[in-house]
Amino acid sequence: MGQKININLQHVTRVEGHGNIIVNATNGKLERCEWQVPESPRFFESMVRGRHFPEIARITSRICGICSVGHQLASVKATEKALGIEISEQTDKLRRLLKHGENFDSHILHVYFLVAPDLLGVSSVMPLAASHPEVVKRALAMKGVGSRWSGIICGRSTHPVRIVPGGFSKLPTKAELLELKKLILDTVPDVKATAETLQSLADRIPAFERKTEYVGLVDSVEYGLYDGRIGCLMPDGQRTLLNVEEYRSVTNEWVSPLSTAKYTRHQMDSYMVGALARINLNFQQLHPEAKKVAESLGFSVPCYNPYMNTVAQFIEAVHSAYAGLDLIDSLLDAGLREEEVPPIQPRAGRGVGAVDVPRGILFHDYEYDESGLCLSANCIIPTNQNHANIQCDMDQLVPAMIRSNKSQAEMELSLEMLVRAYDPCISCSTHYLDITFVK
Amino acid sequence: MSRPKVAFFDFTSCEGCQVEIANFDQDLLKMLQAIEVVEFREIMKETCSAPLDIAFVEGSFSREKDRARLQKIRQRSRLVVAYGSCAATGGINALKNHKPVYKYKVEVYGADATLPHLETQKALPISAAIPVDLAIPGCPVNRDEFVRLVSDLLHGKAPTIPNYPVCMECKKKENICRYELGDTCLGVVSRAGCGALCPSHDTPCEACRGFVDTPNLNSLVDVLVKGGMQPAYARIKAQMFTANLVEE
Numbered sequence: 001m002g003q004k005i006n007i008n009l010q011h012v013t014r015v016e017g018h019g020n021i022i023v024n025a026t027n028g029k030l031e032r033c034e035w036q037v038p039e040s041p042r043f044f045e046s047m048v049r050g051r052h053f054p055e056i057a058r059i060t061s062r063i064c065g066i067c068s069v070g071h072q073l074a075s076v077k078a079t080e081k082a083l084g085i086e087i088s089e090q091t092d093k094l095r096r097l098l099k100h101g102e103n104f105d106s107h108i109l110h111v112y113f114l115v116a117p118d119l120l121g122v123s124s125v126m127p128l129a130a131s132h133p134e135v136v137k138r139a140l141a142m143k144g145v146g147s148r149w150s151g152i153i154c155g156r157s158t159h160p161v162r163i164v165p166g167g168f169s170k171l172p173t174k175a176e177l178l179e180l181k182k183l184i185l186d187t188v189p190d191v192k193a194t195a196e197t198l199q200s201l202a203d204r205i206p207a208f209e210r211k212t213e214y215v216g217l218v219d220s221v222e223y224g225l226y227d228g229r230i231g232c233l234m235p236d237g238q239r240t241l242l243n244v245e246e247y248r249s250v251t252n253e254w255v256s257p258l259s260t261a262k263y264t265r266h267q268m269d270s271y272m273v274g275a276l277a278r279i280n281l282n283f284q285q286l287h288p289e290a291k292k293v294a295e296s297l298g299f300s301v302p303c304y305n306p307y308m309n310t311v312a313q314f315i316e317a318v319h320s321a322y323a324g325l326d327l328i329d330s331l332l333d334a335g336l337r338e339e340e341v342p343p344i345q346p347r348a349g350r351g352v353g354a355v356d357v358p359r360g361i362l363f364h365d366y367e368y369d370e371s372g373l374c375l376s377a378n379c380i381i382p383t384n385q386n387h388a389n390i391q392c393d394m395d396q397l398v399p400a401m402i403r404s405n406k407s408q409a410e411m412e413l414s415l416e417m418l419v420r421a422y423d424p425c426i427s428c429s430t431h432y433l434d435i436t437f438v439k
Numbered sequence: 440m441s442r443p444k445v446a447f448f449d450f451t452s453c454e455g456c457q458v459e460i461a462n463f464d465q466d467l468l469k470m471l472q473a474i475e476v477v478e479f480r481e482i483m484k485e486t487c488s489a490p491l492d493i494a495f496v497e498g499s500f501s502r503e504k505d506r507a508r509l510q511k512i513r514q515r516s517r518l519v520v521a522y523g524s525c526a527a528t529g530g531i532n533a534l535k536n537h538k539p540v541y542k543y544k545v546e547v548y549g550a551d552a553t554l555p556h557l558e559t560q561k562a563l564p565i566s567a568a569i570p571v572d573l574a575i576p577g578c579p580v581n582r583d584e585f586v587r588l589v590s591d592l593l594h595g596k597a598p599t600i601p602n603y604p605v606c607m608e609c610k611k612k613e614n615i616c617r618y619e620l621g622d623t624c625l626g627v628v629s630r631a632g633c634g635a636l637c638p639s640h641d642t643p644c645e646a647c648r649g650f651v652d653t654p655n656l657n658s659l660v661d662v663l664v665k666g667g668m669q670p671a672y673a674r675i676k677a678q679m680f681t682a683n684l685v686e687e
Contacts, residue, residue, distance in 0.1 A: 013484040016454055042451060042501075042562075047534040052672065055679060058645060062531040065455020065579060109461065113482050124483035126476060129468065137465065144464030155640040157462065158455045158579045162640045169641035 003027075005408050012419050014114045014124065016066060017383075017426025021394075021415050025402055033398045035391045035419070037259035039426050045377050053079050053165060053346060053372040060364065060379060061159045064425055066109070069102040069150055070357030072163040073226065074364040074379075079165045081351025082368050088339055090331070091167040097327040098153040098163075099226040099355065100320035105146025105157060106358035107275070107313040107320075110423045111194070112139035115310045118417050119201040135197065138190050145187045149324070152180045166341040174336050181328045184321050191318055195293050198314055202297060205311070206414055209304040210396050211235035212389055213268045214277035215250060217356040223285040223319060224278055225356045231281045234267060235304070239281075244354040247363045251380050256387075261426070263388040264380070270388035273360025274422065275312035276303060287326075290319035306393055307421045313358070346372025359383055359425050383424045390422055443492035443593060446478035448512055450505055451532055451562060452498030455579040456523035457481055463582060470586065473593070491516040493592070496571075499525040499532040499562040506568045513569040518592060520573045521565040522585065524680060527574035528649045532562030533682035537675075563683065573598055576630060578647035578680060584632055601631040602652050605644045609635035617643050623666040625677055628654035647680045654684075 007023040020036040048059050057075035061068040073095060080087065087095075113125050116135070122128060129136045147157040152172050154160035162168045172180070218241060219228030230250055232240040242250060250271075253262040265271065279286070283301045286294070294300070294315045299308065350367040360382030367375040394415065401411050447457065461482075463470065477487035494516035500509065513519055524530030565571055575588055584600075591598040601607075605626035609616070612635055617624035626635065626644035630651050637644050650656075656677070663673035 011480060013480050014482055016481060042532055043535045047531070050675075051679070055645070059531065059534070059679065062453050062455070062578065065453040065458045068453070068455060109458075113461070117484070123485045124479075126483060126485070129471065137468070140464055140467055143461060147462040147464075156636070158459050161637045161642055164642065 003405075003408075005402070005411065007408060007412050007415065009412065009416065012416055014117070015420055015424050015426065017424065019419060019424060019426050021412075021419065023394075023398055023411065023415070025398075028402055030399055030402060033394050034258055035387065035394055037261050037387060037426055039261065044379065048366075048374045048377045051374050053083065053344075053368060053374065056366065056374055056377075057163060057165070058159075060377075063379065063381070065158050066106055066425060067102065067357040067359065067362075068159045069098060069154065069157065069163075070355050070362055071364070071379075072154075072160055073099065074353040074355045074357075074362050075366075076163055076165045077227075077353025077355070078351045078364040078366045079353075079368075081353065082349040082366055083165065083344060083347055083351070083372070084349065085166050085342075085344055087167055090334070090337060090339060093327055093331050094153060094168060094171070096222065096226045097324055097331070098150060100324040100327070101146060101149030101153065102157075103225060103358055104317050104320040104324070105143065105150060106423075107317040108139065108142045108146055110358070111198075111310055111314050111317070112143070114420055114423070115417075116201075118413070118420065119204045138193060142187055142190050142194070145183050148183060149180060152176045164341055166344060167339060169341065171336065171338065174332065177328050177332060177336065181325060184325055184328075187321065191321060194314065195296060195318070198311065199297055202311075205305075206307050206417065207305065208307060208393075208397055208400075208418075210306070210393055211304050212392065213266055213271035214280045215266065215271045215273050215385070216278040216281050216361050217354060218281055219285075222323065223282045223287075223316075225320075227355070230354065230361065232266060232271075233277075233281050233302075235302075237302075244363065245352050247352060247354065247365070247380065251363070251385065253380070253384075258391075259387060261381075261384045261387060264385045265388055270392045271385065272306065272389045273356075273382045273385045274309055275316050275358070276306065276309040277360060278356055279303070279312040279315060286315065287319045287322040289322045290315050293318045306389075306418060309421045309423065313423070344372075346370065357382060359423050360385060381425070383422070383426060386422050386424065390419060390424075393418055442473060442475040444477045444487065444489060445474045445493040445495065446487060446491050446516075447476070447481070447495045448478075448497070448508075449481065450496065450498030450509075450526070450565070451501040452523065452525040452530075454481060454497065456497045456577075459579040459582055460585070474589075493518045493520055493589070495520050495522050496526050496565050497523050498565075499529050500565055500568045501532055501560060501562040503560060509565065509568045518572045519565075519569065520575065520589070520592070521571045522575045523580045524576050524578040524647055524649065525562075526565045527576040528681065529562045529564050529683040530578055530647075531680055534678060534680075536561045536682050537678060576600070576648040577633060581633055603631050604651055605629045605631045605633065605635050605638070605648075607631055608633070609638045609644075611635075612639055614638050618662075618666050621667070623663050623668055623676075625659070627662060628656065628659050628677075645679050646677055649681050650677075650684055 005025040009021040024032040150157035155162040217224030217228035218231035230242040348370040365378040588598040624643040625646040629646035630648040
């Protein structure tokens with residue numbers, strides 16, 4: 001006791017986008033504890049207004065360079081609902097396969113490049129290139145698989161070039177799908193090695209629990225990622241399922257003076273989205289191989305430790321690898337058909353599309369006029385939905401750390417690791433597109 | 440010889456250009472034999488006080504308060520490279536420039552639009568705030584072009600970016616013209632260097648790399664209208680990635 005804590009981390013490192021952690025305490029008394037989001041606002045909602053429907057996914061893709069696949073998929077799903085466009089079974093399967101590719105890619109990036117340095121006690125992946133070259137080579141190889149996976153299906157993993165309302169402008173060939181299958185199969189040893197590395201470091205993941213609400217897609221077809229309804233899980237085990245069109249009743253956004261992004265709340269002061277939320281909601285639908293990995297890592301549900309989001313991400317990456325292999329087999333067994341995207345007749349209408357991107361549930365909501373020009377848009381990004389939960393975690397964690405006389409350096413690291421565990425995509429979350437019409 | 444010290448910085452952007460660099464796979468390790476990355480907030484905690492040989496800047500200049508941060512980067516660095524379209528031309532961010540500031544703030548944040556942290560201004564290229572030595576367009580940046588241009592810079596060779604339209608590359612790929620397929624396309628006036636990526640995947644060019652130096656934009660509108668586009672839309676069509684380069 002008696003110490004002065006003055007944490008002022010401006011622009012937390014190894015996260016996507018800009019966030020600050022501010023904590024002040026004197027003589028054990030907490031004066032200030034804030035998670036701030038100072039990212040530059042970008043106003044995507046205004047950008048898409050007045051633009052023609054085929055352009056919208058290409059514009060909103062640019063909200064995020066890491067989950068641009070997910071943004072494009074949510075976008076075309078919303079446009080398809082608004083304009084009454086049906087997609088084929090093959091398109092549905094290809095999109096699910098693509099979604100798994102993005103999930104694998106993004107989770108590997110986060111686990112290895114952003115989180116692993118903390119667990120290995122270094123500042124970044126750079127010194128690891130000299131001290132643990134085999135780990136870095138493995139990380140780059142797996143990241144490469146993720147990126148090529150998306151590339152084979154949609155032309156390019158960052159801002160895809162083949163995803164259009166109604167399907168794909170161009171399809172992968174059978175040979176390319178076989179190449180992808182081989183890529184994934186060849187990465188299995190790396191996946192197993194990663195599980196072993198993670199197992200050896202598991203005791204370095206902080207033990208902290210806070211009961212909160214978990215929100216994510218729940219899909220009757222598979223583990224919720226590409227499609228489904230909004231699932232809400234409360235600490236007492238109560239589950240609610242809502243249609244994606246009802247998303248506003250879950251997100252209930254409000255503007256915080258701490259953030260250029262909006263905050264959300266549902267049945268509690270905050271809720272969490274992302275891999276930990278999905279796995280708490282959908283554990284039973286994980287691939288058996290992913291369940292085995294979960295068991296080897298001592299992971300079970302429900303899990304209330306936000307730091308375990310990283311572990312949940314890795315379990316999901318394993319799931320996506322095996323679910324991806326199953327989808328490739330299913331596509332090849334059915335025989336890949338050359339399908340043209342049917343011509344689209346614009347009509348006035350509104351549509352909501354939801355996908356669960358690596359960082360959590362994402363909503364795109366568009367309204368079009370009869371000529372297919374966008375009248376209004378609303379996109380609610382996962383990290384937006386996590387900001388309030390991060391703040392609530394800090395509100396419980398910081399006083400506990402003060403009580404146990406943690407040093408400032410220990411507190412700083414714990415808080416940075418907490419923020420990183422959420423894998424926040426902050427630049428994304430402030431590309432918030434909600435619209436309130438000027439009366 | 441010591442490796443040149445380089446650092447990566449980001450401003451208003453999606454950070455997708457950084458991700459494209461991370462997608463180099465094992466080639467990234469080869470690249471790290473030629474350059475020393477000393478600061479890169481998205482993946483590193485380390486910072487550097489020594490002068491930088493190259494600062495790579497991603498994102499647009501869209502807030503006056505970012506000017507000082509950019510000036511500091513300029514002072515620290517021998518060369519400043521604006522990479523990706525947001526940094527090179529303002530990119531997609533500039534699509535908002537055609538709307539009055541107050542209006543789009545209210546559209547997005549409603550009654551809270553006057554909060555000071557929501558400050559914004561027109562999205563502009565980095566060169567609007569500080570002199571840049573090289574601007575590499577592309578949304579996202581093209582990995583191979585990035586390596587070629589950086590290598591040229593480090594070897595004292597003048598880096599060159601094509602000043603001919605995407606059509607040139609598209610023809611070489613023997614793609615069927617989008618106009619022949621009943622579509623429209625901006626490849627006729629857009630800066631090449633991407634290998635006509637989008638038309639090669641059966642989608643139209645949206646000019647993400649900006650225009651060639653002297654685009655005939657009146658002729659572009661004529662071509663778009665002949666391709667079936669409404670004249671009013673044809674006039675704003677190219678604003679998606681080139682709003683700073685197109686008249687109202």
